[in-house]
Amino acid sequence: QESFSQFKLAVREVNEDPGLLPNHTLTFTTADTQGSEHHALRGAVDLISKHRVHAIVGTGYSSALDSPATYCSMAQVPIISPGSTSIELTDKRRYPYLLRSVSNDASFLKAMAVAVYEMGWQKLAALAN
16 A cells, blocks of 8 residues: 555656656556456456556566566566566566566575675574565
């Protein structure tokens, strides 16, 4: 909910700045993915076919992104994921229209390995969901 509020604020700020997109107004519509790949795909199909969107922002879940990203690539509609980190989604031949605003898991793990080495840590634990 918080990220959607930030998204709406960003759209409003872009629309209020005449220097950013002169003679253009951003609008948006939504589809609830319910965190599921099935609902995310249905949402992407609906947004593209019925609402004729030019781009999609979401989903933030790697587990729900494969099918919608594949569909968006076939439809040549960019999909921007604000939170998916799966390495499996880095194949630009398979997902040419997928953009991410966060690094993938491999980049994160490399950075963590450097930090662990530099701190001299010997034991680590991970909490995951």
